[in-house]
Amino acid sequence: MRGAMIHAPRDIRFETLDDPKILAPTDAVIRTAVTCVCGSDLWPYRGLEPTDEPHPMGHEYVGFVEEVGSEVTAVKPGQFVIGSFATSDNTCVNCRNGFQSNCLHREFMSTCQADYVRIPNAQGTLVATDQVPGEELWPSLLAVSDVMGTGWWAADAAEVGPGSTAVVVGDGAVGLCAVIAAKEMGAERIIAMSRHETRQKLAREFGATDIVTERGAEGVARIRELTGGIGADSVLECVGTEEAMHQALRCARPGGNVGFVGVPHGVAVDGQELFFSHVGLRGGPAPVRRYLPDLVDRVLSGAITPGKVFDLTLPLDQVAEGYAAMDERRAIKTLLKP
Amino acid sequence: MRGAMIHAPRDIRFETLDDPKILAPTDAVIRTAVTCVCGSDLWPYRGLEPTDEPHPMGHEYVGFVEEVGSEVTAVKPGQFVIGSFATSDNTCVNCRNGFQSNCLHREFMSTCQADYVRIPNAQGTLVATDQVPGEELWPSLLAVSDVMGTGWWAADAAEVGPGSTAVVVGDGAVGLCAVIAAKEMGAERIIAMSRHETRQKLAREFGATDIVTERGAEGVARIRELTGGIGADSVLECVGTEEAMHQALRCARPGGNVGFVGVPHGVAVDGQELFFSHVGLRGGPAPVRRYLPDLVDRVLSGAITPGKVFDLTLPLDQVAEGYAAMDERRAIKTLLKP
Numbered sequence: 001m002r003g004a005m006i007h008a009p010r011d012i013r014f015e016t017l018d019d020p021k022i023l024a025p026t027d028a029v030i031r032t033a034v035t036c037v038c039g040s041d042l043w044p045y046r047g048l049e050p051t052d053e054p055h056p057m058g059h060e061y062v063g064f065v066e067e068v069g070s071e072v073t074a075v076k077p078g079q080f081v082i083g084s085f086a087t088s089d090n091t092c093v094n095c096r097n098g099f100q101s102n103c104l105h106r107e108f109m110s111t112c113q114a115d116y117v118r119i120p121n122a123q124g125t126l127v128a129t130d131q132v133p134g135e136e137l138w139p140s141l142l143a144v145s146d147v148m149g150t151g152w153w154a155a156d157a158a159e160v161g162p163g164s165t166a167v168v169v170g171d172g173a174v175g176l177c178a179v180i181a182a183k184e185m186g187a188e189r190i191i192a193m194s195r196h197e198t199r200q201k202l203a204r205e206f207g208a209t210d211i212v213t214e215r216g217a218e219g220v221a222r223i224r225e226l227t228g229g230i231g232a233d234s235v236l237e238c239v240g241t242e243e244a245m246h247q248a249l250r251c252a253r254p255g256g257n258v259g260f261v262g263v264p265h266g267v268a269v270d271g272q273e274l275f276f277s278h279v280g281l282r283g284g285p286a287p288v289r290r291y292l293p294d295l296v297d298r299v300l301s302g303a304i305t306p307g308k309v310f311d312l313t314l315p316l317d318q319v320a321e322g323y324a325a326m327d328e329r330r331a332i333k334t335l336l337k338p
Numbered sequence: 339m340r341g342a343m344i345h346a347p348r349d350i351r352f353e354t355l356d357d358p359k360i361l362a363p364t365d366a367v368i369r370t371a372v373t374c375v376c377g378s379d380l381w382p383y384r385g386l387e388p389t390d391e392p393h394p395m396g397h398e399y400v401g402f403v404e405e406v407g408s409e410v411t412a413v414k415p416g417q418f419v420i421g422s423f424a425t426s427d428n429t430c431v432n433c434r435n436g437f438q439s440n441c442l443h444r445e446f447m448s449t450c451q452a453d454y455v456r457i458p459n460a461q462g463t464l465v466a467t468d469q470v471p472g473e474e475l476w477p478s479l480l481a482v483s484d485v486m487g488t489g490w491w492a493a494d495a496a497e498v499g500p501g502s503t504a505v506v507v508g509d510g511a512v513g514l515c516a517v518i519a520a521k522e523m524g525a526e527r528i529i530a531m532s533r534h535e536t537r538q539k540l541a542r543e544f545g546a547t548d549i550v551t552e553r554g555a556e557g558v559a560r561i562r563e564l565t566g567g568i569g570a571d572s573v574l575e576c577v578g579t580e581e582a583m584h585q586a587l588r589c590a591r592p593g594g595n596v597g598f599v600g601v602p603h604g605v606a607v608d609g610q611e612l613f614f615s616h617v618g619l620r621g622g623p624a625p626v627r628r629y630l631p632d633l634v635d636r637v638l639s640g641a642i643t644p645g646k647v648f649d650l651t652l653p654l655d656q657v658a659e660g661y662a663a664m665d666e667r668r669a670i671k672t673l674l675k676p
Contacts, residue, residue, distance in 0.1 A: 102616050255625075285613075
């Protein structure tokens with residue numbers, strides 16, 4: 001089969017690789033229906049995370065079950081399945097507590113920009129649809145496997161509730177999906193912090209009521225102006241930089257909540273500042289599996305269309321161009337078709 | 339009147355001071371029934387917070403209303419009242435959100451180790467009892483104005499719930515009151531981290547089911563051993579040092595909660611560690627006013643007896659000895675009688 005490998009920063013190659021095999025009785029192998037490039041893939045692409053040796057890339061996927069291990073009974077060959085970037089047995093104590101992305105048997109996916117993918121913990125990870133959904137739904141179902149699940153988690157961790165005010169920091173695919181989540185959870189006012197016109201437009205389409213283009217201290221001042229001087233009930237941090245985290249914490253009202261879902265790079269939170277803010281802070285890799293059945297239903301019913309974050313579609317063999325387009329901000333998110 | 343002044347580290351003097359007066363129509367002046375020394379008073383006492391010039395000390399109080407400003411109608415001269423170390427109007431948006439210790443008109447109390455005390459924002463801050471309670475209840479009511487309210491907040495911020503496992507980091511008066519709070523909120527297992535026998539005993543009396551004497555990495559390992567390898571649902575951080583905060587974060591299970599109520603001194607939280615832990619973190623000065631009516635009822639009904647944290651009672655004029663005894667860990671907490 002063929003798949004993407006990173007060799008060094010800005011060096012993504014589409015290569016012939018060994019076909020994945022069932023290695024454990026809990027594995028499945030799927031044929032990729034569609035896959036994509038994630039904002040977090042840009043960290044190694046830009047050299048901000050080291051690439052010590054060439055390795056496969058990609059952690060988002062929907063596909064058709066090809067083969068299952070002997071212990072996998074929940075899905076069958078031929079079924080269309082959606083999973084998560086973090087696999088989980090869905091039975092351990094952390095899974096039962098709703099934190100499947102902290103499963104005791106967790107393995108992070110990392111080989112999905114390929115024709116075929118091995119899925120560890122398939123029994124607990126994969127959710128099959130009743131029927132093969134129409135191709136027009138695949139992008140939104142793909143989004144559920146990571147960016148939509150992560151945006152949902154941002155809103156959940158930030159405790160967005162009916163009638164509340166939510167601020168979304170970050171206008172990448174996750175931030176845009178976080179707008180969808182805030183809207184679905186009943187936020188009355190959704191303020192998207194974005195300075196890119198195409199993203200602002202999509203944020204509005206997804207439910208943003210206000211756009212703030214300022215950043216840093218000016219952005220915080222603008223949010224306070226819009227929220228009666230005190231800040232927002234919920235702030236959804238969808239970037240992962242120190243600047244974004246501080247901006248998020250300072251946009252929340254006393255006793256408000258920040259959900260942070262961008263993998264933090266060089267972020268330290270000052271204990272005393274957090275203390276006097278009364279702000280609650282929770283983040284982490286999204287427990288997508290917890291939300292998967294609900295989010296799949298919302299996509300199938302047409303309630304949400306997170307697939308709109310894909311504004312560039314390429315054949316899988318042009319994966320390198322998919323990275324370049326996102327790196328240069330020519331695309332929000334690249335869909336890849338095998 | 340007479341009151342305590344700090345002049346320099348370890349230099350507490352009991353001096354003749356001006357009688358407090360009504361300065362604003364929202365003020366009250368109370369005659370102190372009992373007051374005390376707080377663990378946080380030891381920061382300047384030990385020189386860990388600077389004392390640039392002599393100033394009064396003390397922020398815990400119960401007393402009798404002497405005089406009220408023209409806008410104070412909620413309490414009357416002669417009534418027995420309990421307040422909070424942070425005053426609040428109890429009407430602003432932060433108060434309505436339940437964060438009275440972040441009131442837009444907040445003033446922190448700082449002159450309470452004295453015969454008389456001026457209470458700003460008296461209307462929103464003071465709660466009067468129906469009758470003057472018996473003197474045997476005064477220590478517990480005094481505890482409610484700070485350490486018991488703060489222990490309650492630790493448990494609330496850490497989302498202690500029925501049947502849960504709670505760990506309390508810190509065996510000072512706040513930590514011991516946090517044990518009471520965890521018990522009242524229905525925790526099934528309450529693990530107190532303490533290496534002092536008298537405090538362990540009181541922790542057990544208050545409801546602790548287990549005592550862990552180890553600290554740091556060893557303490558974390560012991561907590562994991564006691565919690566099926568994953569950590570506790572709720573951790574109540576009642577110290578404020580970096581070591582205590584890290585210990586607390588690492589004692590919580592994935593997706594658990596840390597409530598931190600010790601004023602952080604030199605604490606930085608690593609964003610990536612917090613991220614991958616999924617732990618929720620919330621702290622701050624306790625919104626005592628939110629809990630005051632309920633906690634006063636629990637004391638008056640005999641359900642809780644937080645006054646037991648006072649293991650040394652001195653006349654107010656021996657306040658300096660009260661500090662020394664706590665500094666040298668001869669006393670958990672010193673009650674002072676005018």
